[in-house]
Amino acid sequence: MNLADYDSQRIEAKWQKIWEEQGAFRADDGDAARPKYYLLEMLPYPSGTLHMGHMRNYTIGDAVARYKWMCGYNVLHPMGWDAFGLPAENAAIKNGTHPRDWTNANIVEFRRVLRRFGFSYDWRREISTCDPEYYRWNQWFFLRMLEKGIAFRKKSKVNWCPECATVLANEQVIDGFCWRHETTQVEQKELDQWFLRITQYSDELLEDMSQLADGWPERVLVMQRNWIGKSRGARVRFDVAGMKDRSLEVFTTRVDTIYGASAIVVAAGHPHVAALLEGVPGRAAMEAQLKAMRQKSMRAADIATAEKEGFFTGRFAVNPFSGAQVPIWVANFVLAEYGTGAVMCVPAHDQRDFEFADKYGLPVKIVVQPAQGAPLRADRMNEAYTEHGRLVESGPYTGLTSDAAIEKMAADAKSKSFGEAETTYRLKDWGISRQRYWGTPMPVIYCEKDGIVPVPDDQLPVRLPEKVALTGQGQSPLASVPEFVNTKCPKCGGAARRETDTMDTFVDSSWYFYRYTDPQNDKAPYDKAKVGYWFPIDQYVGGITHAILHLLYSRFFCKVMRDLGLVKHDEPIARLFTQGMVQKGGVAMSKSRGNVVGAIEMADKYGCDTGRMYTLFAAPPEKDLEWSEQGIEGSARFLNRVYRLVEKHAERLRGIPIDWNARTDFAQATAKEKTLVRKAHQTLKRVTNDFEVRWHFNTSIALLMELVNELHAQEPLDQEVSPVVLKRVLTIMVLMLSPMTPHIAEEMWEILGNSGTISRAKWPAYREDLTREEQVEVIIQINGRLRGKILVDDGLGEDETKERALGDARIAPLVSGKEIVKTVVVPKKLVNIVLR
RNA sequence: GCGGAAGUGGCGGAAUUGGCAGACGCGCCAGCCUUAGGAGCUGGUGGCCGAAAGGCCGUAGGGGUUCGAGUCCCUUCUUCCGCACCA
Numbered sequence: 001m002n003l004a005d006y007d008s009q010r011i012e013a014k015w016q017k018i019w020e021e022q023g024a025f026r027a028d029d030g031d032a033a034r035p036k037y038y039l040l041e042m043l044p045y046p047s048g049t050l051h052m053g054h055m056r057n058y059t060i061g062d063a064v065a066r067y068k069w070m071c072g073y074n075v076l077h078p079m080g081w082d083a084f085g086l087p088a089e090n091a092a093i094k095n096g097t098h099p100r101d102w103t104n105a106n107i108v109e110f111r112r113v114l115r116r117f118g119f120s121y122d123w124r125r126e127i128s129t130c131d132p133e134y135y136r137w138n139q140w141f142f143l144r145m146l147e148k149g150i151a152f153r154k155k156s157k158v159n160w161c162p163e164c165a166t167v168l169a170n171e172q173v174i175d176g177f178c179w180r181h182e183t184t185q186v187e188q189k190e191l192d193q194w195f196l197r198i199t200q201y202s203d204e205l206l207e208d209m210s211q212l213a214d215g216w217p218e219r220v221l222v223m224q225r226n227w228i229g230k231s232r233g234a235r236v237r238f239d240v241a242g243m244k245d246r247s248l249e250v251f252t253t254r255v256d257t258i259y260g261a262s263a264i265v266v267a268a269g270h271p272h273v274a275a276l277l278e279g280v281p282g283r284a285a286m287e288a289q290l291k292a293m294r295q296k297s298m299r300a301a302d303i304a305t306a307e308k309e310g311f312f313t314g315r316f317a318v319n320p321f322s323g324a325q326v327p328i329w330v331a332n333f334v335l336a337e338y339g340t341g342a343v344m345c346v347p348a349h350d351q352r353d354f355e356f357a358d359k360y361g362l363p364v365k366i367v368v369q370p371a372q373g374a375p376l377r378a379d380r381m382n383e384a385y386t387e388h389g390r391l392v393e394s395g396p397y398t399g400l401t402s403d404a405a406i407e408k409m410a411a412d413a414k415s416k417s418f419g420e421a422e423t424t425y426r427l428k429d430w431g432i433s434r435q436r437y438w439g440t441p442m443p444v445i446y447c448e449k450d451g452i453v454p455v456p457d458d459q460l461p462v463r464l465p466e467k468v469a470l471t472g473q474g475q476s477p478l479a480s481v482p483e484f485v486n487t488k489c490p491k492c493g494g495a496a497r498r499e500t501d502t503m504d505t506f507v508d509s510s511w512y513f514y515r516y517t518d519p520q521n522d523k524a525p526y527d528k529a530k531v532g533y534w535f536p537i538d539q540y541v542g543g544i545t546h547a548i549l550h551l552l553y554s555r556f557f558c559k560v561m562r563d564l565g566l567v568k569h570d571e572p573i574a575r576l577f578t579q580g581m582v583q584k585g586g587v588a589m590s591k592s593r594g595n596v597v598g599a600i601e602m603a604d605k606y607g608c609d610t611g612r613m614y615t616l617f618a619a620p621p622e623k624d625l626e627w628s629e630q631g632i633e634g635s636a637r638f639l640n641r642v643y644r645l646v647e648k649h650a651e652r653l654r655g656i657p658i659d660w661n662a663r664t665d666f667a668q669a670t671a672k673e674k675t676l677v678r679k680a681h682q683t684l685k686r687v688t689n690d691f692e693v694r695w696h697f698n699t700s701i702a703l704l705m706e707l708v709n710e711l712h713a714q715e716p717l718d719q720e721v722s723p724v725v726l727k728r729v730l731t732i733m734v735l736m737l738s739p740m741t742p743h744i745a746e747e748m749w750e751i752l753g754n755s756g757t758i759s760r761a762k763w764p765a766y767r768e769d770l771t772r773e774e775q776v777e778v779i780i781q782i783n784g785r786l787r788g789k790i791l792v793d794d795g796l797g798e799d800e801t802k803e804r805a806l807g808d809a810r811i812a813p814l815v816s817g818k819e820i821v822k823t824v825v826v827p828k829k830l831v832n833i834v835l836r
Numbered sequence: 837g838c839g840g841a842a843g844u845g846g847c848g849g850a851a852u853u854g855g856c857a858g859a860c861g862c863g864c865c866a867g868c869c870u871u872a873g874g875a876g877c878u879g880g881u882g883g884c885c886g887a888a889a890g891g892c893c894g895u896a897g898g899g900g901u902u903c904g905a906g907u908c909c910c911u912u913c914u915u916c917c918g919c920a921c922c923a
Binding site: 005218219222223226227229231233250251252253254265308331332333334335337338339340342343344345346350351352353355356424426544547548617618619620623624625626628630631633634635637638640641644686689690693694696698699701702703704705706709712777779781783784785786789821822823824826829830832833834 | 837839840841842847848849850851852855856859860861862863874875876877902903904916917918919920921922923
């Protein structure tokens, strides 16, 4: 860059120091005089280096926070560290450092980078989840949940990642692979585990989404809805012919089609399969097929496209409604984990069953006919009819609608005790045990005599021991630390052992935003009055990657906390914004891909204001952004251009006072002044709108560029422009720039001779009367095609506008001799003359 | 397969309510300034025809509604994201 460039490094350091000294961004707990605004960005996991992908999140948040400050809000804008987790431990195993030292070093670096960008955080509220004063409250919440039965222990099959050497939550398993290790297949292990009973809130998590419909992206809600996976249906028991002690339960959402069942199909992993095959002819061959089915890939994508395969077991089941006997099959398309692991096969009314029946020659029996149109014929169907309709050939239910039949049949099944209505969910309880060191210890003690004993509140926090051997192998590292494990039972005082598992780190991030309201509290997780003042979070900004895990867990925590009387609201986050990724070369920036643009390097080269500006300008914030070195030079060029403009006129304007209340007298204004004032207020109107409703900072910046271009076009600005007018226009411009590029804005504010800092200044109000043009351009169309333009006075009436259009020298000859069918006049916009 | 989002110049993108398509920026071209330019300033820049005036075409493809469609409706295609034999 050039010598004449503004000195971004000096200016940025200067203003960051001043903001720090004056405590410019300190949130004021409980200020009743101003409306509050809680703006939150997702807290980072401090690892590696911060690149521009991270910075985009904070830049968007900071622009909004600063704008809200200027609009008079009491803004809470905090930052902290999601500091527990596997990478710290893996680094420790690899390099022999302590996870705490590794983490703390990263935090120091992250803090340095975020400060280098001048984000408006209230740093007094900084939290770190690995701080014992933080995680003690994880333990405290856990104990409260234990008392309520929300936290519980059970032996269960768990997802085990051999690479992480720990358990994964269902949410952390993607298509059978670990979310951290895309090529590591997750194994199943049977272990004693701690769970949080999130399923108790399934319905509420689903229903309360209606409270979020206005403020959350639709796709996040859709993802959560799918994840919860509520399905209303019925459970029906089929007796197995010739086996008195065996029956098969099926789950179905379409019990109304049960008279059309041609078979019962069970999953290969169904617990009764072995018993069913007992003593049937051809058993050996079946066992072989069964084994093959069980060994098939776990990948969901493969399963979905796999050919349907199955075999007849030789046994029959009895349809409890019709008494008909149907064959029992085993097939690969039935999932052991979902519903009851067995389904009724109704080829006429389920596409999967149709395909299966087609392959194996099972009969297709129509029992639901469409309400309208021609009736179906089994011999002419090439796909299943899956819509609702009216029942046929269904015994006493014939003639009912599907809806009525579903209800009645479930009720009848219940009264005859072979089934009942049931709702199933895909959502499973949240397993939070991790066999790792770098996490929150579970505050539980096992005593021979008293069993599971909670650690008393006054003994919290249960601290992680300093010295531990980290090998990455096998059991929980804490199990190998005798001084941690061996303790006394709080009840009987006898020898006892501590729980050695630690908590999933998603526990830490499920409530951290409450702690920001009262980060130093050592009596409680927070003061209820403070949370009452600040909550809910007005705006949360983060990546779409957390659409399910973090955001669902946070919602769940909130509901538990509400039921514990700790908060009053149902939902913690009123509005959510998911920003797009920053890419380079078409893929997301990441260390592993080696395509990162380091934040510090960027700031050293161009200044952080330039980085901020480019980040906001290159794309609307919800879309992915491709990083371009040429693009950022364009932003640098613009900031230089603005700065030079202000600098050039600053001396003359420095002593001119600004009186915002003084009316601009347009009657006496010069043409130049009118143009500039109008442009300034038009820009202000639209930029204000961008901040208020659209968050399209890219268009705000484009508008500011237009304003600067106009100022250049009107040079020389020391002729026919009064200093008062010019100073106002420049000041408005600088104010509009300030949420996005705060440092250079402060500097320009200062050299223009304004008092105080911009961070304390008020966002200017645009004046509608000053945005209006005296004359407007009206386009003239003939048959919808552009044929001319005229300049008319703003207030000109419809008829006069029409007259002017028809009289226009270009238009008149085109119209003459033709019949005018119709003329459409849109005031200030256009005249469309329709000719025959 | 189901659900969601999207498709506009060489590129990023704009068009807020159905009313001049391509704002603003990048890149490119020309000129000015300069000892120099990877600085700054000025102008040009969707395609085709034309010396020009101007005309025609143009927002993934096709159809429709309308005086008027990037925008609304139907349909096809493509890309991305989520879910996925969920019974």
